Amino acid sequence: MGCCDTPGLMAIEDALATMLERITPIQATETLPLAQALGYVLAEDLHSPIFVPPFANSAMDGYAVRLSDLQSDTPLAIAGKAFAGQPFIGEWPVGSCVRIMTGAKIPTGCDAVIMQEQVQLTDAGVVFTSVHAKPQMNIRPKGDDIELGALVLAKGARLTPRDIPMIATLGIAQVRVFQKPKVAFFSTGDELKPLGTTLADGDIYDSNRYGIKPLLENFGCDAIDLGIIPDCPDQLKATFLRAQQLADVVITSGGVSVGEADYTKDILAELGEIGFWKLAIKPGKPFAFGQLEDAWFCGLPGNPVSAFLTLYVLVQPMLAKLAGHSEWQAPQTIPAVTRSAFKKSPGRTDYQRGIYGIENGQFVVESTGNQSSGAFRSMSLANCFVVLERDRGSVEIGETVQIELFNSTMYA
Structure with a gap:
């Protein structure tokens, strides 16, 4: 039989x-240019070939200083400037500072970056007012985001719009995918x-x-x-x-x-x-x-x-x-209080279409109306399934049910 x-x-x-x-x-498997890899599943672990960022850089627009030069209230001369992509090059005399912009490479010997809102520019130089400077303040260390050799994405991960630019920061132009x-x-x-x-x-x-x-x-x-x-x-x-x-x-x-x-x-x-x-x-x-x-x-x-x-x-x-998408997970299920009744007979697990919201920190849900299998309007209006257990009967207003939030495939 x-x-x-x-x-x-x-x-x-x-x-x-x-x-x-x-x-x-x-x-x-196949190897694809990164720009064409969206939606594919990685066929191997992805490790970082570099530090990100590759050098210590400034988290603020401001002034790179040596803490030893801040021991007195003496104004500091500006020895030069550092921009993103244009590092400060040259001699950095004692008793001076370097004008620096966000993302610029930290000059050798710099202990901290003082944000520009905490300084005054005078004819005598830069005066640092009410500054409580600490070592490495406003400095992003080398590898602060990703260390060299770190596992960035595991085999079996499906590449999303969030992953592609992250991989690009590593300088990786091609990926091997299933x-x-x-x-x-x-x-x-x-x-x-x-x-x-x-x-x-x-x-x-x-x-x-x-x-x-x-x-x-x-x-x-x-x-x-x-x-x-x-x-x-x-x-x-x-x-x-x-x-x-x-x-x-x-x-x-x-x-x-x-x-x-x-x-x-x-x-x-x-x-x-x-x-x-x-x-x-x-x-x-x-x-x-x-x-x-x-x-x-x-x-x-x-x-x-x-x-x-x-x-x-x-x-x-x-x-x-x-597809080899080993990191796939079933849609999330959450308890919710009903704001409308749901008709059901025991015998089958029933996926009714609902609209959920949050009231006073509690998930609530109501029916989208006609639950006929031929009435697609109920699906178009919904943002979740109301999953009624196989042995359960009809549900009245105020009862607790399990709702399954739609995953991203319903919205893309």
């Missing part, structure tokens, strides 16, 4: 554990029509691909859109065969339910194997996972919210492991 014939629904935790256990990260997973996806159904066409009676526009593609790209994948495939077994089979040659993972939207025209599950059984089908999740129960001869397979439900949700909750961590 196969998984699809087994009575009952698989728990989300078991499904995700099964998927992650079977997935092996991609090992192929190749991005290639994911081919398509929608199935005779009722689906492309944007820009006129709908006939019973038709709907295919919106799922417009949610799948940006999420896949935000997950760090190369997304290959194969369009809409009608409910024709021969065309579906041909598309599966083509897709597995193009990609590491094949994702379908629709065709994994129990309708007479849902052929995807049968074709998958012919071309590969079904790991599981039907989960204790709402929305998204008819989610399928398996393997083709040359690619992994994830079958998303056809309803828009169900497809988007299962891609985010179940497929995202799988793709993170495939």
Whole structure:
């Protein structure tokens, strides 16, 4: 008896554990210019080849001094100037100071930098008023940010807009990264029509691909859109065969339910194997996972919210492991007090769409309204999921629930 014939629904935790256990990260790597590496996963530890900063420098606009020259109230002559990129060069006589700007290299022998607001310029020189100078005051030491040889980013880190300029400060022009997973996806159904066409009676526009593609790209994948495939077994089979040659993972939207025209599950059984089908999740129960001869397979439900949700909750961590993104973490879950009621029946973990806020230091959440799996407006309005446990029933105003804040892939 196969998984699809087994009575009952698989728990989300078991499904995700099964998927992650079977997935092996991609090992192929490439070396990219730093400017092209955003979103890729590092294939090796990144150590700093230099000190950052590479020399001690001034944290202020002011005057470089030797503390011994401040023992008396005698004005100090200005021996010269130091700017960023233009260090002070030459003799620095005793009893003088150096005019210095933020970021400029500290002159040899300097003990401190006095900010310009604490001095007076006179004809006799610079007078330091009410100054309690301490050794190394307003001086950024060499290596203050990053030491030579320090581990900056570990293998498995996905490069973000915060990482790229930091790597650039190290003078690193190229990085070795894992190749991005290639994911081919398509929608199935005779009722689906492309944007820009006129709908006939019973038709709907295919919106799922417009949610799948940006999420896949935000997950760090190369997304290959194969369009809409009608409910024709021969065309579906041909598309599966083509897709597995193009990609590491094949994702379908629709065709994994129990309708007479849902052929995807049968074709998958012919071309590969079904790991599981039907989960204790709402929305998204008819989610399928398996393997083709040359690619992994994830079958998303056809309803828009169900497809988007299962891609985010179940497929995202799988793709993170495939990409070698070992530092990926599940979205944060936080307790919140309800400001509206949530309808639910026990039996499935329910991901309802909510809007959270903070009142008097406490997270609160309310429903986005219509929670139907076909009502995508509820997803568009949301900033979190309200995760209601499998055995839990309806929730009244004032109860505490767990909310899962959207991670950055929902906003990029």
